[in-house]
Amino acid sequence: MTQSNQQQSSANKISLYLMFIVLIVLGLSIVTLFSAVYAYYILDEAIVAGFLIIIGAFALTLSGVVLYQTRRNAATLKNDAPKMMTIIECKNCGTKTTREFQRGDFVFKELDVCQKCSEQKQMITGVYKEIKETGKIYAI
Amino acid sequence: MTLIPISDAITLLVSNAPIYTNQLGGDGGWTSYIGLFSMALFFVMIFYGQRIQSRMMIRDVESSLHKLRFIKDEGRKTAIETLKEAGKPTVDISSRVDRCLDYFTIGPQSMDPAGIVAKLDHILEVRDQRLLDEVRLMAPQCDDVQLHNMENTLEAAMALTYLYKVVRHYYIQGKKTMSLYVIMQLQMVLPLVMKEAEAFSAALTAFSFGQPIGDSVGPLIAGKLMHGYEAHKVYKDCVVATVPFEGRTALVMKAEGPGGNVGKPGDAIEAVIEENEGKIAMLVMIDAGLKLEGETVGDIAEGVGSAIGGPGVDAFKIEEKLVKYKIPINAVIIKEDIGDAVAPMRKEIHDAADKAIERVRELVLERTKEGDTILIFGVGNSIGIGQ
Numbered sequence: 257m258t259q260s261n262q263q264q265s266s267a268n269k270i271s272l273y274l275m276f277i278v279l280i281v282l283g284l285s286i287v288t289l290f291s292a293v294y295a296y297y298i299l300d301e302a303i304v305a306g307f308l309i310i311i312g313a314f315a316l317t318l319s320g321v322v323l324y325q326t327r328r329n330a331a332t333l334k335n336d337a338p339k340m341m342t343i344i345e346c347k348n349c350g351t352k353t354t355r356e357f358q359r360g361d362f363v364f365k366e367l368d369v370c371q372k373c374s375e376q377k378q379m380i381t382g383v384y385k386e387i388k389e390t391g392k393i394y395a396i
Numbered sequence: 397m398t399l400i401p402i403s404d405a406i407t408l409l410v411s412n413a414p415i416y417t418n419q420l421g422g423d424g425g426w427t428s429y430i431g432l433f434s435m436a437l438f439f440v441m442i443f444y445g446q447r448i449q450s451r452m453m454i455r456d457v458e459s460s461l462h463k464l465r466f467i468k469d470e471g472r473k474t475a476i477e478t479l480k481e482a483g484k485p486t487v488d489i490s491s492r493v494d495r496c497l498d499y500f501t502i503g504p505q506s507m508d509p510a511g512i513v514a515k516l517d518h519i520l521e522v523r524d525q526r527l528l529d530e531v532r533l534m535a536p537q538c539d540d541v542q543l544h545n546m547e548n549t550l551e552a553a554m555a556l557t558y559l560y561k562v563v564r565h566y567y568i569q570g571k572k573t574m575s576l577y578v579i580m581q582l583q584m585v586l587p588l589v590m591k592e593a594e595a596f597s598a599a600l601t602a603f604s605f606g607q608p609i610g611d612s613v614g615p616l617i618a619g620k621l622m623h624g625y626e627a628h629k630v631y632k633d634c635v636v637a638t639v640p641f642e643g644r645t646a647l648v649m650k651a652e653g654p655g656g657n658v659g660k661p662g663d664a665i666e667a668v669i670e671e672n673e674g675k676i677a678m679l680v681m682i683d684a685g686l687k688l689e690g691e692t693v694g695d696i697a698e699g700v701g702s703a704i705g706g707p708g709v710d711a712f713k714i715e716e717k718l719v720k721y722k723i724p725i726n727a728v729i730i731k732e733d734i735g736d737a738v739a740p741m742r743k744e745i746h747d748a749a750d751k752a753i754e755r756v757r758e759l760v761l762e763r764t765k766e767g768d769t770i771l772i773f774g775v776g777n778s779i780g781i782g783q
Contacts, residue, residue, distance in 0.1 A: 338601075338740055341743075359606070361606075361607075362608075362654035362782050363608060363780060363781045363782060364619055365654070365782060384740075384743045385739075385740045385743070386742075386743050394689075
């Protein structure tokens with residue numbers, strides 16, 4: 257087992273512990289909701305049933321939110337490399353192509369002769385990553 | 397029996413509370429237990445509230461610390477793998493990398509501040525040289541470009557190790573003392589620390605692959621201006637090219653690329669100004685600038701002053717020379733987030749380069765006369781940017 261796997265598993269241990277608590281709360285909330293139904297139909301206690309429904313629904317929502325947050329945190333733990341793009345241009349005919357970055361690419365690096373005009377060497381004019389803004393936008 | 401909505405049930409409960417209290421067993425029923433429980437909870441909170449809050453904060457810090465350790469270890473792994481892949485060492489370099497990750501720099505004594513810039517400059521130079529030598533020893537097969545990239549990779553891994561150790565220190569201290577204030581301070585700065593750590597983590601990939609980062613936008617602009625003209629080396633890892641620009645002569649400078657390198661802009665500008673006997677009509681510095689929340693990545697702003705980061709040695713040297721020859725200094729900055737500055741270059745920043753060139757053109761046309769000599773410096777790390 258590599259060191260990074262060990263780290264990942266130790267990070268997962270925390271979420272397992274949390275998951276255990278969340279599952280208990282989830283189970284209790286379901287029991288509460290069943291009790292509410294029981295109190296309403298069998299015991300004919302509308303108010304007690306109302307109480308139980310509120311408590312059950314609150315616990316259910318809370319455990320759902322915590323579960324969602326934990327999953328989101330676990331997802332951010334992955335160290336994904338962004339997709340890098342390289343722009344290649346021919347200064348003679350103006351052909352512009354974009355391809356995925358390859359090791360050794362750098363801006364102003366001269367490549368093979370342009371296949372379209374066969375007159376001038378192509379050149380890398382840009383290397384960038386394209387990302388989508390995922391955060392909330394506060395328009396003020 | 398019919399179903400009633402919850403809202404109606406609550407209204408019914410509030411309006412008929414005494415009746416239900418009696419139905420459920422009066423004062424001795426479960427409502428009394430709830431009252432008793434609330435009272436107990438109130439007293440528990442009075443005495444243990446802060447402790448509970450501290451524990452919750454510690455758990456929060458702990459989860460961030462786990463993430464930080466994961467990022468740090470990934471950084472170490474990347475550094476070792478990159479060094480092994482490019483440098484083809486004959487011995488195991490893991491222990492040497494670990495030694496480098498704990499590398500520190502002691503700043504000069506500032507009790508008597510006179511001459512402190514020269515001392516700091518010397519220490520930084522020794523540090524850079526030492527790190528470069530270490531990389532050269534660990535990766536003997538690397539060429540110059542790769543060597544600088546490896547050095548940058550190692551520096552990013554060092555930054556991650558340092559961040560992790562500092563956070564761990566305060567976490568353990570907080571846990572030992574159970575002081576709410578120690579833990580609270582740590583928890584408050586943690587989002588910013590994590591953002592920085594994530595940025596360095598992204599930087600590791602960029603450095604190991606030799607990809608341009610957000611900070612490379614200055615050299616990218618300078619490179620676009622000087623491309624096609626002969627560039628020659630000036631002081632320590634900087635290049636200069638003489639470029640005809642709107643009827644003026646522009647001396648365009650940047651750190652030498654495509655290896656990860658920031659050069660010594662202070663010394664390089666000093667050397668070029670002296671070479672031209674101070675006959676420079678204007679100095680334009682182009683750099684990546686920190687954006688405030690709400691501003692857009694890739695926005696361009698103009699101002700005056702030396703646009704250069706770092707410990708201040710380069711800015712000091714530039715300002716000294718500018719004052720000596722009374723050279724006006726203008727700055728053009730490309731706005732970006734702290735995370736974008738060290739992460740691989742975003743498209744918005746790349747696209748901003750052409751707009752920034754237009755701003756420089758306008759600036760030069762408005763502020764100088766035809767035939768003048770101007771100095772344009774693209775400040776930043778030249779990783780992935782040639783000339």
